[in-house]
Amino acid sequence: MTPAGLAIAEEIRDRGPILFSRFMEIALYHPQHGYYRRARRDRGADPFGIHGDFYTATQLQPVFGRLIASLCEQWKSRLGARDGFRVVEWGAGRGEMAEHLQAFHYSAVDVDGGDVPPAFEGVVFCNELFDALPVDAARVRDGEARMMRVDYDSQRFAWIEGEALTGPWQAYAVNLRARIAELREEPEVWLELPIHVAPLLARMTQPLQRGFVLAIDYGYTEREIVRFPRGTLMAYRRHQALEDVLANPGEQDITAHVPFTYLEQAAQSLGLIVSPLRTLTQVLMSAGEPDQFASALQAPDEASALRLRMQLKSLLFGMGETFRCLVLEKPE
Ligand SMILES: C[S@@+](CC[C@H](N)C(=O)[O-])C[C@H]1O[C@@H](n2cnc3c(N)ncnc32)[C@H](O)[C@@H]1O
Structure with a gap:
């Protein structure tokens, strides 16, 4: 388990399954072990460029x-x-x-x-x-949107379904209802909630x-959301895009469109x-x-x-x- 992973596992042990934004916050920005924070102390952990995990335009x-x-x-x-x-x-x-x-x-x-x-x-x-920026994740099934939380089973992190969306984020999902309806062939639709x-x-x-x-x-405009029925969460490591955003916390980048x-x-x-x-x-x-x-x-x-x-x-x-x-x- 990575050091950031241990910090996340401890929090889950203390408080129960956490929101994805909290997982992402620790994985990327934990003061000692977060992906972007490690890079500042250890040049070998620099995420940018050929020896890192990805390029941005800024490197050109x-x-x-x-x-x-x-x-x-x-x-x-x-x-x-x-x-x-x-x-x-x-x-x-x-x-x-x-x-x-x-x-x-x-x-x-x-x-x-x-x-x-x-x-x-x-x-x-x-x-x-x-x-x-850390986001929350939600899943829509049979017309109902629920938060997705992250649990830990003593070996690895796993998604579990959490509470129904409330307040502004329920309104956010309701707003997207017409778009989500276009994805009726999909058994479920994942959404990110851009809380920050x-x-x-x-x-x-x-x-x-x-x-x-x-x-x-x-990113995507509201119309384009239909291109991403499984959401847009993605991890990057050594110039490879990886779907398992819960793996290796602190050692791979996590992004949302x-x-x-x-x-x-x-x-x-x-x-x-x-x-x-x-x-x-x-x-x-x-x-x-x-x-x-x-x-x-x-x-x-x-x-x-x-x-x-x-x-x-x-x-x-x-x-x-x-x-x-x-x-x-x-x-x-
Ligand atoms: C993908 S990197 C991009 C870095 C740079 N702009 C580039 O193009 O190479 C994202 C950067 O945003 C920073 N960041 C994340 N949240 C931030 C916040 N709330 N305020 C300021 N910077 C933040 C991260 O620490 C990281 O350095």
């Missing part, structure tokens, strides 16, 4: 950083550049964007904290933050006085203006368009130039259609 540097910087520059001039323009990145991971965004008084926030200015104009940026998405978006945008939010992630329609509604209720969802390709094309990608691809020699062209290709054609960009505007 310098091209990704330069294109995001160019977008921030466009937004800065749209806002009528004032001195206080800042970029604050949430879920900054290894901090690879710092070098490219430092011209915007960049600051990085992650689970251990960070420097969030009390009030600023500028951009709130995040890449693959929302997919890493709206509170985190509120925290991220509260100090923003005027400006933009750019959230890049993979981002429910973009829900995120858009949360943004609207915070008074943010929501732009139509675009693909990462579309957004990076608009970032590189003004100079036809010349500055993003600038390199000192032919070998580096080739490397940068490969990065751009991966961003536009590899990740670009899978990832979506939600752009929100906070008016004055």
Whole structure:
């Protein structure tokens, strides 16, 4: 059993079967043994890049950083550049964007904290933050939605059915009833309940006085939920996608696709203006368009130039259609 697994098993022994959000919280963010916390102490446990478990666009540097910087520059001039323009990145991971965004008084926030200015104009940026937030899991059978809890049988973790959904999460499932009905051939439908998405978006945008939010992630709109009858929970280890999210807690990443329609509604209720969802390709094309990608691809020699062209290709054609960009505007 992994150290994070032992911590989870102990909690289940003390309190009974736990909600999946609690399982995910310990597995990913336990202060000593959580997947993302271990990486900060032990370089061998770094989840990112070729020796880790997965790549994100953030590892494709310098091209990704330069294109995001160019977008921030466009937004800065749209806002009528004032001195206080800042970029604050949430879920900054290894901090690879710092070098490219430092011209915007960049600051990085992650689970251990960070420097969030009390009030600023500028951009709130995040890449693959929302997919890493703990979610609850529910299962719909014969029209009834129930929480799924995690139990421990002295050897392994297993799902067990819990209580009926109540309150806002019952309303969330009821809202999706028409979509779920389209899946009538399925014996059961799994849903994730994105319990941290709206509170985190509120925290991220509260100090923003005027400006933009750019959230890049993979996910689905409400209509697209029918593509995922078994839900979207997934684990990643050594560049392999694994379905058993309860295995090896603390030693594999666990993610849930981002429910973009829900995120858009949360943004609207915070008074943010929501732009139509675009693909990462579309957004990076608009970032590189003004100079036809010349500055993003600038390199000192032919070998580096080739490397940068490969990065751009991966961003536009590899990740670009899978990832979506939600752009929100906070008016004055
Ligand atoms: C999948 S990683 C992405 C890291 C980086 N943005 C990238 O693209 O490589 C998700 C990151 O979000 C961080 N994170 C999770 N919950 C957070 C929260 N509530 N506030 C700030 N960061 C958080 C994790 O610690 C982790 O570093």
